[in-house]
Amino acid sequence: MVCSATLLSLHVPVAFSCRGPRHGADMNAALPRPVSPLPAAVGETSKLIGSSPALLRVLELCRRVANTRSTVLITGETGTGKELIARYIHRHSARRDKPMTVFSCHAAPETLLESELFGHERGAFTGAIQSRSGVFERSHGGTLLLDEVGDIPLHAQAKLLRILQERRFTRLGGTAMFEADVRIIASTQHDLRAMVQRGEFREDLFYRLNVFPLHVPPLRERREDIPPLATYLLSAAARQHRCRQSGIGGLALAAMISYDWPGNVRQLQSVLERGLLLSIGERIEPQHLPAEVLGGFVPPLAGESPTSLAYAQRLLVARALHENRWNFTRAAAQLGVSVHVLRQMMAKLQIRRAD
Numbered sequence: 360m361v362c363s364a365t366l367l368s369l370h371v372p373v374a375f376s377c378r379g380p381r382h383g384a385d386m387n388a389a390l391p392r393p394v395s396p397l398p399a400a401v402g403e404t405s406k407l408i409g410s411s412p413a414l415l416r417v418l419e420l421c422r423r424v425a426n427t428r429s430t431v432l433i434t435g436e437t438g439t440g441k442e443l444i445a446r447y448i449h450r451h452s453a454r455r456d457k458p459m460t461v462f463s464c465h466a467a468p469e470t471l472l473e474s475e476l477f478g479h480e481r482g483a484f485t486g487a488i489q490s491r492s493g494v495f496e497r498s499h500g501g502t503l504l505l506d507e508v509g510d511i512p513l514h515a516q517a518k519l520l521r522i523l524q525e526r527r528f529t530r531l532g533g534t535a536m537f538e539a540d541v542r543i544i545a546s547t548q549h550d551l552r553a554m555v556q557r558g559e560f561r562e563d564l565f566y567r568l569n570v571f572p573l574h575v576p577p578l579r580e581r582r583e584d585i586p587p588l589a590t591y592l593l594s595a596a597a598r599q600h601r602c603r604q605s606g607i608g609g610l611a612l613a614a615m616i617s618y619d620w621p622g623n624v625r626q627l628q629s630v631l632e633r634g635l636l637l638s639i640g641e642r643i644e645p646q647h648l649p650a651e652v653l654g655g656f657v658p659p660l661a662g663e664s665p666t667s668l669a670y671a672q673r674l675l676v677a678r679a680l681h682e683n684r685w686n687f688t689r690a691a692a693q694l695g696v697s698v699h700v701l702r703q704m705m706a707k708l709q710i711r712r713a714d
Contacts, residue, residue, distance in 0.1 A: 407443055408591050409584030413576040417444065424571045425451035430523065432508075432568045433546040435575030438625030441546040442504065444575055449502040454542055457501035462494045465507040473515050474531050483532025495528060498541045508545040508568065509554055516561045523567040543568075578620040578627065585616050588624065589631060593643070596632045603640040607631075611643050614656040617674045655681030660709065673708045676701070685712055 407418065424431055425448050433441045442461060449459040467475045474483070478493030494503060505511075511519065522528045526539045545568045554560035578585065589607060597604040607615075611634070620626055630652060634643040645653055655678035659670050676694065683689035691701040705711070 407440065407447060408588045409581060410587075411576075411581035411584045413581045414584060417573060417575060418447065420571075420573055421448050422451055424448065424573075426453055427571075428542065430568055430570045431544045431573060432551075432571070433544065433573045433575060434551075435546075435548065436577050436621075436623055437548050438623035439575040439577055440624050441548075441575055442506065444573065445502070445504045445544045445546060448544060449542070452502070452542065454501050458498060459502040459504065460494050460498040461504045461506055463506045465510040469512055472512065473518065476515065477518060477528050477530055478533075479531035480533040483530070487532070490530070490533075493530070495522065495539055495541060496537060499538075500540055502542040502544060505543065505545045507547055507549075509547040509549040509551055509560060513559075513561065516564050520561060520564045520567060523564070578623045582616050585627070586612060589615060589627065592624075592628045593631045593635060596628070596635050600632075600635065602635065604635055604638070605640060605642045607634075608642045608644045610658055611645050611648055613658065614645055614648060614653055617656055617678070618652045619678075654678070657710065669708065672704070673710060676704055676708060677710055680705075680710070680712075 407414070409415075421444060431445075431448060433444050435441050445461075446459060449455060462476070464472070473479075474487075474491070474493065476493050476495060478491055478496055479487050481487055481490050505519075518528065522539045523543065527536050528539055529536055551560050551565050551569070555562045555565050589612070593604055593607065615627070615630075622629075630649060631643070633649065634647040637647040638644070645656075655674075657673055657677045663670050676690075679690040679693045680687075683693060687698045687701055691698045694701065696704070
């Protein structure tokens with residue numbers, strides 16, 4: 360027997376910010392309103408576009424910590440905008456007139472990482488023919504973002520810990536002590552707590568970095584930000600490529616809102632740039648979007664509001680079927696229901712496999 364609450368218990372993946380149509384409206388009226396291009400360029404801060412509670416909460420915390428000296432640890436999936444959050448903190452701090460330096464812990468060769476961070480004296484190692492300052496010296500008075508801090512090897516973590524504790528350091532191969540007058544922000548896409556448990560990251564360093572933790576939510580947790588963010592990114596791409604663009608059609612926008620965006624804002628930016636080049640000055644429509652964005656997408660039925668629970672459930676079930684190549688057993692397991700219930704849901708929600 361099917362519980363009447365089965366459909367209601369499913370997690371709803373979309374939250375459209377537009378108002379739904381009146382009963383009897385056609386399918387196009389049920390779609391999110393097409394978005395038009397921005398009339399003018401906007402600054403870098405506008406990349407943090409959105410009014411979702413999740414994003415506004417993060418920005419509120421940024422403003423609270425900005426004028427302190429506390430170390431900030433920013434976590435989040437790849438492409439969520441961790442560097443933008445760090446720059447937002449820097450711009451709202453007393454150090455805003457000083458430089459902000461971004462150091463990629465992942466990109467630096469392990470053999471040269473300590474030299475890149477702390478500098479070195481002449482003769483400190485083979486090839487060190489002259490003394491050189493590191494990013495800590497070059498960031499004096501400003502802010503230093505240690506991007507992907509989890510990639511710092513254990514031998515360099517000890518020296519970083521010392522800087523955080525004593526606010527001073529020595530160059531590699533040197534004895535002179537330098538003051539570390541720098542605001543440190545660290546970011547990572549990894550679970551540092553799990554790395555500590557595995558012995559891959561120092562526990563004492565983790566607690567020194569994790570004074571003020573900030574988690575940047577993935578795009579799928581703030582879907583209402585997708586329309587304004589897409590508008591901005593599309594306009595930025597049009598300026599970069601010096602080409603005309605006419606915005607995003609309602610059906611394409613609905614598909615983008617329903618997609619989970621594993622690559623987050625960075626992936627959205629790439630998809631919009633591709634759509635811009637394929638649409639040749641016209642509105643971006645579904646045919647201009649890659650298959651993974653359209654996979655499992657179903658448009659609203661005639662008279663169905665995109666804000667309705669039924670439409671959200673249709674999207675959820677269709678996605679599960681698509682991701683599992685229409686294998687009912689696996690799709691049902693993903694949704695947490697039986698195959699019998701899945702078939703009833705498909706009938707109720709009018710989901711059929713295209714020929």
